[in-house]
Amino acid sequence: MNLKLKIWRQKNANSSGEMVDYNISDVSPDMSFLEMMDVLNNELISKDQDPISFDHDCREGICGMCSMHINGRPHGPDDLVTTCQLHMRKFKDGDTIIIEPFRADAFPVIKDLVVDRSAFDRIQQAGGFVSINTSGNTQDANTIPIAKENADKAFDAATCIGCGACVATCKNASAMLFVSAKVSQFSLLPQGKVEAKDRVLNMVKQMDEEGFGNCTNTGACEVECPKGISLENIARMNREYLKASIKD
Amino acid sequence: MIESSILRKVAMALSGLFLILFLAQHFTINFTSVFSEDLFNKLSHFMGTNPLVQFILQPILIFGVIFHFVMGFILEIKNRSARKVKYSYQSGSSSSWISRNMFFSGVVILSFLGLHFYDFWVPEIKYKYIEFLPEDPERYYEELVHKFHSPGRVAFYSISFVFLSLHLMHGFVSSFKSVGVNNKYSNTIKTMAIAFSVIVPLGFIFIAIFHHLNG
Numbered sequence: 534m535n536l537k538l539k540i541w542r543q544k545n546a547n548s549s550g551e552m553v554d555y556n557i558s559d560v561s562p563d564m565s566f567l568e569m570m571d572v573l574n575n576e577l578i579s580k581d582q583d584p585i586s587f588d589h590d591c592r593e594g595i596c597g598m599c600s601m602h603i604n605g606r607p608h609g610p611d612d613l614v615t616t617c618q619l620h621m622r623k624f625k626d627g628d629t630i631i632i633e634p635f636r637a638d639a640f641p642v643i644k645d646l647v648v649d650r651s652a653f654d655r656i657q658q659a660g661g662f663v664s665i666n667t668s669g670n671t672q673d674a675n676t677i678p679i680a681k682e683n684a685d686k687a688f689d690a691a692t693c694i695g696c697g698a699c700v701a702t703c704k705n706a707s708a709m710l711f712v713s714a715k716v717s718q719f720s721l722l723p724q725g726k727v728e729a730k731d732r733v734l735n736m737v738k739q740m741d742e743e744g745f746g747n748c749t750n751t752g753a754c755e756v757e758c759p760k761g762i763s764l765e766n767i768a769r770m771n772r773e774y775l776k777a778s779i780k781d
Numbered sequence: 782m783i784e785s786s787i788l789r790k791v792a793m794a795l796s797g798l799f800l801i802l803f804l805a806q807h808f809t810i811n812f813t814s815v816f817s818e819d820l821f822n823k824l825s826h827f828m829g830t831n832p833l834v835q836f837i838l839q840p841i842l843i844f845g846v847i848f849h850f851v852m853g854f855i856l857e858i859k860n861r862s863a864r865k866v867k868y869s870y871q872s873g874s875s876s877s878w879i880s881r882n883m884f885f886s887g888v889v890i891l892s893f894l895g896l897h898f899y900d901f902w903v904p905e906i907k908y909k910y911i912e913f914l915p916e917d918p919e920r921y922y923e924e925l926v927h928k929f930h931s932p933g934r935v936a937f938y939s940i941s942f943v944f945l946s947l948h949l950m951h952g953f954v955s956s957f958k959s960v961g962v963n964n965k966y967s968n969t970i971k972t973m974a975i976a977f978s979v980i981v982p983l984g985f986i987f988i989a990i991f992h993h994l995n996g
Contacts, residue, residue, distance in 0.1 A: 539869075552869055605872030631870045638863055704881050705860035709786075737787055746863030747786045747856050749883060750955040756875035765963050772961030774787045 534560040534626040538573065540585055541633045543642050546649075550642065552631075562622035566609060567592060567599065569621055586645040592617040594759065597694030600701070601646050602633040607698035607757050615696060615759045635697050637706035639743045652743040653695050653711060659739035660732035661715040663724050674724065683721045690717035692760045699754035699762070705746030710754040712740050713770035714762045720773055730777040737774055789856060794959035796849040797952050801977070803842055808981045811925075811988050818922045825921035829905065850891055857884045879947040880955075886948040893941035900928050926996040935993045942982040949978035 535558045543550025557573050564572070567589050574584035590598040599616035603609035609619045624630060632646065640648040665671060679687075693714035700708050716733050719725025725732070748767055755764045783789045810828065814821035828834050879886065901924075908914050929935055953974035962970065 541869075602868060602871075605868065605870045606875070633868055633870075636864055636866055636868050638865055702875060704876075706863035707786075707860075737785060741784070741786050744863060745786075746860040747790060748959075749856075749860070749880065750951075750958050751876035751880040753876035764958070768958045768961050768963035771787055771790065771959060774785075775791065775961055778785075778788070 534562065534621065534624065534628075536560055536569075536624065536627070537629040539629060539631045540646070541642075542585070542645055543634075544644065546641055546643055550645075552633075560621050562620070564621045565592070565617060566601075566603070566619040566621065567617050586643075586647045588647050589617060594618045595694060597696035600635045600648060600650070600697060602635055602701055604631055607635060607701040608696075608759050612756075613759055613761055615694070618759075635701035637697075637700045637745070639706065639708070639745050640697060640700060648697075650695075650697050652745070653697065653708070655743065656708070656712055656736055656739045657695075657715065660728070660735040661719075663719060664728060665724070677723055679722060686765075687718050687721040690714040690721070690762065690766055693718075693758075693762050694760060696759060698757050698759060700745065702753045702757040703746065703748070704751060704753070705749060707748040707754070708740050708743070708745040709748040709767050709770065710758060710762055710764070712736050713766035716770045716773060717766045720769070729773060730780060733770060733773040734777050737770075789852065790959040793849065793852050793856065794956035796845050796852065797956045799845045800849060801949070801953060801956075803845070804981060805977075808984055812984060814922060814925055815988060815991055821925070822919055822921050826916075826918040829909070829921070830916060846894070850887070853884060853887050877951065880951045883948060883951060886944045889941060889944040890948060893938070893945075896934075896937065900934075926992045929989050929992040929996055932993065935989045938989045939986045942985045945985075946978050946982035949982070950975065953978060 535556070538555040538557060539552045540555060541550050542553045555573060557569065557576070560569055560572070567587075570585065570587055577584045588598045588600050590596040592599075594615045594617060597615070599608070601608070601616045603616065603619070608614060608616045610623050611619050634640075634642050634646045634648045635650075637648075639652045640650055643649050691714075693711060695711060697708075697711070699710035700706050703710075716736060719732060720729045750764070750767070752764055755762065783792055810821070810824045813824060873881065904924075909916075929938075954971050957967070957970050957974075
């Protein structure tokens with residue numbers, strides 16, 4: 534396949550970027566999207582040009598590092614996959630592909646397609662964990678009875694990889710799907726209930742401080758999430774937050 | 782104002798649900814004008830003269846309307862400022878047009894409310910509390926019909942109610958989600974919301990056209 538690429542180039546966080554056109558030929562439909570980017574970068578390096586910076590790590594759809602906005606959608610045109618799992622067979626010969634970084638003030642561009650998503654780390658640090666005594670007297674988790682329905686919901690919420698596609702697609706750049714998944718994965722389990730009140734209050738406070746927008750329930754985040762995290766989590770977080778605010 | 786994003790959502794949702802209740806009551810009374818001039822006059826006279834309605838419920842309603850619009854503007858400004866650099870291309874396929882344009886439909890409804898207040902509320906306040914004219918329990922039906930003589934006004938009202946329908950279509954269900962409702966009743970709520978969002982605005986359009994044609 535021969536493709537025309539329009540890619541956001543930005544030297545650093547302080548410079549203003551622009552879309553730059555590239556042509557790439559002989560792209561195999563079996564390549565992953567990131568492999569296509571690797572080929573393009575090799576060409577740029579061979580011409581002594583600056584390669585395009587983009588985030589990637591596991592390339593197995595687990596780590597949540599890849600973050601491109603491809604043809605108007607985070608992670609591109611395929612459903613329930615990350616950019617690293619997207620294959621070039623999803624495109625046709627002669628297509629123009631528009632590639633941009635995830636856009637949100639809370640995710641500032643570092644270079645080209647690389648954005649700083651450490652806001653998510655700070656939200657996690659504010660309460661996205663269970664404090665547990667590991668002195669040797671810890672109760673075996675398997676001995677704690679948990680309703681199957683809750684275990685399933687908690688697991689589904691825990692599959693969030695924190696890639697930021699929810700923020701990238703939301704018209705308000707809201708992070709509520711991510712935060713609600715992290716709140717839900719603990720609040721549904723007995724181990725997480727002990728700190729549930731502080732967790733939701735602290736995580737939402739941090740989310741607001743990071744400058745994400747407000748959720749208006751458009752549902753775009755749920756559609757674009759590569760892990761299919763449900764909007765139901767946001768309603769649960771709202772409930773948890775209201776309960777915690779009243780008790781506070 | 783309210784600092785927490787979730788509490789802002791909840792405040793927006795509760796004020797919206799309050800306005801939905803008011804809309805249901807307003808529609809019920811107005812619809813009586815289609816089949817009974819006398820009943821409409823009686824109900825309007827009650828609403829227009831009852832001290833509880835006039836001095837307690839009416840100020841609460843006005844506060845609710847203003848609060849909903851002001852909070853809507855605040856949320857829109859905050860949301861826009863969360864992404865100052867826009868995408869050069871963004872597909873809109875993952876959400877409905879109306880869910881992304883609640884602010885736009887809200888502004889259309891606000892402009893409609895401006896005309897609606899000018900048409901009905903301002904003359905009513907002038908009649909009762911500025912000119913202190915003697916109450917005439919039979920005047921309400923005539924006032925209503927008179928307003929719908931103008932085809933331009935009927936057209937503007939009808940277009941506004943289409944936007945109200947779209948606004949409700951997303952807002953009604955969204956309000957419940959915002960206050961944390963997501964359970965076995967969610968599908969029932971969604972069905973009720975769609976029915977309300979279609980029936981009530983269409984009913985208001987019907988009332989306007991009915992009085993235009995029969996007035």
